[in-house]
Amino acid sequence: MLERFFVKPHTIDRITECWLGPQIEQYVTALADRAYAPRSIHRRVPLLVKFATFTAAKNVKQLEQAENFIEPFIADRLSGRNSDRSVGAHRRDRNFVAGVMRHFFSLVLWEADSDRTRPPLPDPFAVQVPGFFDYLRDERGLRQGSIKHYRHYLRVFERHLGEIGCDPGALTLPVVTAFITIQAQHFGRTSMISLASNLRVFLRYLHRERILQRDISKLVEIPQNYRLADIPRSISWASVQNMLDQVDRRTVFGRRDYAMLLLMAVYGLRAREVALLTLDDIDWKRDRLHVRGRKAEHSTTYPLAPIVGEAIVDYLRNGRPDVQSRQLFWRHLAPQLPLTHSAVSATASKYLHRAGIPVSRPGSHTLRHACVQRLVDRGFPLKTIGDYVGHRAASSTMIYAKVQVGDLREVAQGDGEDLQ
Template identity: 55%
Template sequence: MRYLIEEKGLRQRSIYQYQIFLRQFAAYLERIRVDNLAKLSPTVLSGFIAEYAPPRVSWSTVRNACGVLRVFLRYLNREGVMAKDLSSLVEFPQSYRHAGVPRSISWEQVEQVLAGIDRRSASGKRDYAMMLLLATYGLRAAEVASLTLDDIDWRNERLKIRERKAGNTTTYPLSAAVGAAIVEYLKNGRPATTCREVFMRCCAPHAPIGSAAVVCRAAHFIRKAGIRVPRAGSHVLRHSCVQRLLNANFSLKHIGDYVGHRSASSTQIYGKIAVEQLREVAFGNGEDVL
């Protein structure tokens, strides 16, 4: 980890992803009883990748795991732990950009998810506010988890999202429904703490909630509503926000700016769920649409 921070200059979020993948690799080695990293072989490496493949995780996650593994193998060779650099033997699985379809659900289903949250409890008040943020602004789980009290401008009714994945900061108008949900949580659900993060764990120790917890809570309420969707989680609500903007005829450029995409190409995949525009193409008016 010190090498990744001091020499490669990775951000803390990237370090966290490295830790997740390397822990899983360590658990795999323990299970197959490889107790010395010098004994790593192409067979061991390919076995880990094969076990890690879909349907357990998405292909993009497999690619990320392969990237982490390659860096780790190069490091082992540099440090003299392994005589040969095996990183070139870890091949990235073939995948195609925009090959999938965003995991959106209808707005009626989003309302079902929100209705299934018991807002009488402290955790319910917190979860309702978090789910509203995901669905209304299309935020990422990490952006919800890192939201602080200083990011909410109550006087001017503004909500600031800092340090987005694209490296920018976005300011939104504060929705009345979102504002009311956050106020209800702050007054009647949030534990007493000196932390500036808005959303906290309900059980001691009262620390700020993490992005993984936001993902898990979203998945829980989606399943509770009886909605079947691949890999239920916070991104389903993010995609549903984009679907709603598409249905309201917003351009992909405006949508990309709204949800914090780094480039316009990241938004292009949502053209697959622009149902009304695609229907016009199918009816023969494609040139007018394009």
């Protein structure tokens, strides 16, 4: 495999003769299988050869031991760089070296066959409270994303109980309250609401399974979340246009990003819904767009707006990689995989920052809020708007009624005599 990327024989000899030679060749094979560009491989391999030289000088020739020398190697590599370089340049250099080293070990050491990831952590309380996560999945019908939140908070709770030596069957309200008080120093209001809510469900399950004799779930206080207390983080439609103008549609990245941004701005799609779109969801004959992966397993069919259809066609013809999968949006850099919802949201955030639009927590939901706000400003009923963007409850749409920008402007500019 090395001969495919390196022409000079002495270069190949230098790679294969170092003590990491077999692992480097295995790494190159894994990169080639994942469609990494040759220039990317050319940048990574010399760095790994230098790492082999660095560790050999310290009498380390075992892969498991070498992993402990990643940070010293990074420090050694950066120590000789020009001190006049900017902080950003040093950060990029460090991120590149650290990223290459950790990626190498993830494919060669952590994955024996380059196809498996590290074994997942066991579920919290798997021994003491078996069946809880099956209960969440099978009886309550929660999505994996919601179950992931339970794992996160309960893992913190499990660690706390281990530190104080308390068993789930011996839980009392003071123990739970003390844990919540400690976590309040680290979590924000929204996270504390999630933490308390998840603990309530867990405690209720403990009582149902008779692991806990007393049901204390209702005694766990949840931080107050006042209805309609916040306002949507929407932006004006002029700002949306400004953001779209930042996309360079001459590139394959720009064509893809432009189509995704339009889907979020025109239809108010969530990042997850954009990431799950497939070629089969676009009905070209009837000019329809089917959105299937909505919350609570809902689906919506939209008329395909001409500007959105043209952007998708441009992406399909001149931007989408030649892959067999029916997934619509793909990465263009290796590894060649469908875009995740996090990548879709990060794309929206990138262009909002590039346009210099000040907004709290910029991302895909900023465009969703902008879509809803535009419909509110045009006088559409809240029920119609909620159905359009896939709100499950009317209360989700009602918050936009308090941000009637046009009406508020008239009130501010008037003399107040019309107010009774």
